Structure formats: structure tokens, C-alpha cells
Amino acid sequence: MNPDRRDRLRDAAVEVLAEAGGRGLTHRAVDTTAEVPPGTTKNYFPTRDALLRAVAERCLERYRETTAHMAAAGPGSPDREGLVAMFRALVENVAGPGRPRLLAYLELQVEAARKPWLSAILDPIAASDFEDFELAQRAAGLPVTPQRAAIVTLAMHAAIPHLLADGSDTLAAAGLDNPDRFVRGLLQAVYPESPDGPKVASAAAGDAARPHSC
Numbered sequence: 001m002n003p004d005r006r007d008r009l010r011d012a013a014v015e016v017l018a019e020a021g022g023r024g025l026t027h028r029a030v031d032t033t034a035e036v037p038p039g040t041t042k043n044y045f046p047t048r049d050a051l052l053r054a055v056a057e058r059c060l061e062r063y064r065e066t067t068a069h070m071a072a073a074g075p076g077s078p079d080r081e082g083l084v085a086m087f088r089a090l091v092e093n094v095a096g097p098g099r100p101r102l103l104a105y106l107e108l109q110v111e112a113a114r115k116p117w118l119s120a121i122l123d124p125i126a127a128s129d130f131e132d133f134e135l136a137q138r139a140a141g142l143p144v145t146p147q148r149a150a151i152v153t154l155a156m157h158a159a160i161p162h163l164l165a166d167g168s169d170t171l172a173a174a175g176l177d178n179p180d181r182f183v184r185g186l187l188q189a190v191y192p193e194s195p196d197g198p199k200v201a202s203a204a205a206g207d208a209a210r211p212h213s214c
Contacts, residue, residue: 001043005036009030009034009040010055010057010058013055014104017103018103022107025107027041027051049115053118060125062101063125078141079140080141083142087156087186087187088183091156094164105122108122129156133152134150142191148191152190
């Protein structure tokens with residue numbers, strides 16, 4: 001089978017899932033979106049589960065491409081402000097360029113609740129976020145523990161559905177109507193700044209280079 005056409009179909013399937021949801025993910029809809037002859041998608045992915053697997057694998061590939069791009073671009077400013085800028089960009093991306101992929105990802109998570117094999121494909125995405133976000137917090141010189149890092153990551157993940165739904169009252173209640181304020185408030189709640197913040201940050205940066213017991 002043609003690998004370029006296969007990727008075209010997978011990308012179209014991501015788009016269909018994002019726009020029409022799980023019920024709208026059909027072979028015919030993917031054919032239409034990919035602008036290929038009827039029956040093409042079914043030839044590549046004969047069943048709905050095969051189509052779901054294709055979408056999940058494509059989302060995983062895109063996630064890895066994004067993280068590789070971010071790693072190649074460098075960590076940015078290795079301090080609290082650099083972390084704020086990174087997290088703010090991630091929040092803003094949800095309602096921007098990342099919206100289709102994240103909508104598809106949430107639809108896949110709903111399906112995965114009843115399909116363990118699908119959950120196994122998606123699991124590396126969230127697991128990697130917990131690891132990468134903890135490393136980013138350590139690099140910023142914060143007094144990190146696995147528990148604190150997990151709280152920050154969970155809060156970032158929990159923001160995604162609300163940002164996608166774009167309900168003004170909910171966004172205002174959560175502080176998500178202002179991404180910069182949301183990120184700063186989250187970090188302040190987990191890592192309160194002291195009056196002599198720079199000294200604390202410097203000491204924490206030294207600790208980050210050493211193994212933590214918890």
C-alpha cells in the first residue's frame with residue numbers, strides 16, 4: 001500500500017474525529033475529507049477499530065514530532081519566567097494550532113475507556129508529559145518533588161477540555177481567560193515565591209542536579 005496515501009488518510013481521520021466526534025468517524029467521511037475514491041479508507045483500514053488504531057498511532061507520532069521539535073529548539077530561559085513562557089504557549093496552543101489534534105485525542109480517550117488496546121497506544125503520551133513537565137520544573141530551579149510536579153501536570157491536562165469547550169464563564173472561573181495569569185497562579189500555588197526568591201531558586205537549581213528521595 002502507498003505510505004503517502006496511508007498518511008493522508010490518517011490525517012483526514014484525525015480531522016474527521018476532531019470535527020465530527022466518534023460517531024462521525026466513518027470510512028466514508030474519511031474518504032470525503034481525504035478527497036479519495038469511495039472505499040479507499042476501507043481498503044487501508046477495514047474495520048472501525050483499525051481506523052481508531054490508525055488515528056491513535058498518528059496522534060502519537062505527531063506528539064513525538066512536537067516534543068522532538070521543542071527539544072531541538074532548546075529549553076529556553078532556565079528559570080521560572082522561562083517555565084511560565086513555556087506553559088503559557090502550551091495553553092494558548094490548545095485553542096490555536098493544536099486544537100484539532102487535542103480534540104481528536106480527547107475523543108480517543110473516551111473510546112479508550114472501553115478499549116484497553118487503545119489505551120495502551122495513548123498511554124505513552126500522558127506518561128511522557130508527566131516526565132517532561134517534571135524535568136522542565138527542575139530546570140527552572142523550582143523545589144520539585146514528584147508530587148508537586150504531578151499536580152502541575154494534572155492541572156495543565158485538566159485545563160484542556162475547558163479550553164476546547166471555550167465556555168466564557170468556565171474559563172473566567174478557572175482563570176483560563178488569561179493564560180499568563182493562569183500559569184503564574186498555578187506555579188505560585190505549588191511553588192510559592194519567597195521575598196528572597198532568587199536565592200531560593202538558586203538553591204533549588206542545585207538540588208535539581210541531585211537525586212531526590214521523594
